[in-house]
Amino acid sequence: MNYLRNSNSNPNPNPIRTPTLTPTPPTKPKLRILCLHGALGSASVLRSQAAPLANLSSVADLVFVDAPALSRGGRGWFDLSTYAGLDETYAYLSNILHTHGPFDGVLGLSQGAVLASILVGWFDFAIMFGGFVAQHPEVRKVYAGKEYARPSLHVYGMADRIVSPESSKRLAGMFTDPTVVVHGGGHVIPSDKASVRRVEEFVARRHAARFG
Template sequence: MLRILCLHGYRQNATYFKEKLGGFRKLIKKTAELVFVSAPLEVSQNDFRNESGTVVDGRGWWFSREDNYFRALDPSDFCYGFEESLKVVEKVFAEEGPFDGILGFSQGAAFAAILCSMQQKGELSFQFQFAVIVAGFKSLCTPHGKYYADIIRLPSLHVFGETDGIIGTESSEDLLKAFENPVVIKHPGGHYMPASSQQKPYYIEFLTERLKLKEVKD
C-alpha cells in the first residue's frame, strides 16, 4: 500500500479537501492511503462556503500580496508564509511519515512541484518518490523562480481540466515543461480532480507502477 500526503488548494483545508477527494479515494483505496494536512496560514474568507453552506476554515500555503492574499496569475516579489508551510510539511513527514508520494491541488499542486525541485536540489529533510499534480501551475513569486531552472526528474502525474476557469490549461501545460516525461490526464471538466471510470485506469496504472517499485526496494 502506498501512502500519499495531500496538499489542499487555496482557501481549503484538510477536512474539506478530504471530502472533495471522496470519489478519488474510493477509486484507489486498494492501492493507496491518503493523508491530509492543513496549511498554516489563515485566509480571509469573504463568505467562502462548502456545499452544505458552512463557512470553511480556509487556509493557504503562502500569500503573494502584502494584504495577505494570493493570486496564482499575478507575478510578485512577495512570498509570505512559504517557510512556515515548509515546516508544517516537514513536521508531518517526521511524525506521520514516511510517505511514498505527495498529491497537490491548485496552490497545493504548485507547492508540490516546488517540493519536487527542492528535493532534487537536496534542500529537504524528507523524501518522497513521486508527485500527483492536479490543476497545477508555476508559482509566479520571484523567490520560487529558481525551482524551475532545471528539469525535475521525479515521476509525476499531472491532471487538469480543459474548462478550468481558475487555473487555465496553459498554466498547467507550462508547468509540465518543468518535468521529465510527465504522465498527463487532461479531462473535459473544470477546477477539480475527476474520479470517473474514464480516469480510473490511468490513476491505477500510475500508482500500481509506483507500488511495484516500492515493493522491489523493500
C-alpha cells in the same frame, strides 16, 4: 478392583479433531501519500474532493493535512502574490514528515499542486491536479533542480476557469518525463472513468516500483 485399562480399548472414543487452519495472508504494503489542499480549502474539503480516488485505498493511504494558517483563521499555504508564509509552510510540513512520515508521494490540488511541485524533492513522486508554475522569482529557481526527473502526474480540465489549461501544461513541462491526463471538466479532481483509471494506473506503477 482393577483400575488398569484394557490395552486394546480406546481411551478416548470421541477424540477432538484439530481444525485445519488457513494461514492469514500477509498484509499488502501500501504507499503513503501526503495530500495538500487548495488556497481556499482544508484537509476535510480535499478529502471530499478526492472521493473519486477511493479505489486507491487498496494500494495507498492518503494523508490529508491542513495548512498552518487555518489554525489562526487564515487561508492557504502561502500568499499567492507575495508567497509570504512559504517558509512557515516549509517548516510545518518538514515537521509533519518527521513526526508522521515517511511518505512516498505527494498529491496536491490547485495551490496544493504548486506546493507539491516545489517540494517534489522530498518525495519519490508527485500528483498534481489543476497546478500551475510558481511565479515568485526565488521560488521558480527550484524548477531547475534534478528533482524534476521524478515521476509526476499532471491532471487538468479543459473547462478550468480558475487555472488555465495552458498554465497546468506549463507546469508539466517543468518535469522531464511527465504523465499528463486532460479531462473535459473544470478545476476539480475528475470523476470520469477514463481519468480516474489513468490516476489509478499511475499510482499502481509507483506501488510496483516501490514494493515489486
